[in-house]
Structures are given as C-alpha cells and as structure tokens.
Amino acid sequence: MPCLYECSTHGLNTHVVLIYPPLSSVKSENGARSLKKLERLKLGSRKSSGTIIVPHDSPYVEIHDEKYDDGDARTMSPRRGSEETEQMGEEARQALVKFVKRSLKFGNCLESLKSEHEKLEDGNRFLQACVGELMQTSKSPPPAPRKAL
Secondary structure, eight states, rough: OOOEEEEETTTTTEEEEEEESSEEEOOTTSEEEEEEEEEOOOSSSSOOOOOOOOOOTTOOOOOOOOOOOOGGGGGGGSSOOOHHHHHHHHHHHHHHHHHHHHHHHHHHHHHHHHHHHHHHHHHHHHHHHHHHHHHHHHSSSSOOOOOOO
C-alpha cells in the first residue's frame, strides 16, 4: 500500500505527495521477516497513440512545389559569394601580417634580453672571482715584519 503524505510550503501551497516504497517487509511461514519487492501499480487501459510516421507514397501525403521570390530567405544559398570570400581572405592576410610583425618584434626583444642576461652572468662570475681572491688574501697570514739593520 503506498504511503500518502501531506506537506505545505510555508503555509502557502499544500501538496499531496504519493510515495511508493520499493521494498516491503513480509513475514514468511517460518516467522522470519524478508524483504519483497513491491510491484508497480497497473495503469488503467492505455490506448496506443498510433504511429506518426507516414510513408512518402501514402495517399494522405500531398507534395506541393512552391515558388518563392528571389528576395525570400528560403531561396538564398548559405554559401558565400566570391566578393565576400575575397574580403575575408584579405582580412585574414592582414591579420597574419600583423601577427608576424608582432612575433618578430617579440623575438627580437627576447634575443636582446638573452644577450643582456649573458653579459650580467659574465659580470657576476667576474665579481665572484674577485671576491674569492679577496677572501683568500684576507685569510693568508700577514707577511713577517722586516728587521731593521
């Protein structure tokens, strides 16, 4: 037997919800309880809606050849005209030229940054070598004082 619940949404609308639990507890002959799947309720007699597919050569099908004006959108081809394709091609070429120029400018900038970085690295190595030599000279013992004659 399905359960019937009533619920309200903030007192404004009352809804009746019918819930069908999928399993029911059933007591068997030996007294043990087992779960039995409830069957779905049978719907009333359903009438077929029939097919909506009609064969092309059916007597119920009428084919009309309609004529449309030249300005009608149904007669226009979705293909582009030669003028439009020329214009699109020219726009694409111009965009490609701009892209190549920006890429070359970026590449030149990158090369100059790379050469500056190498110069700084060389200067850094030179300074580290100088600092290392200064550290070595500061660690060595001072020369012995000369004796006066």
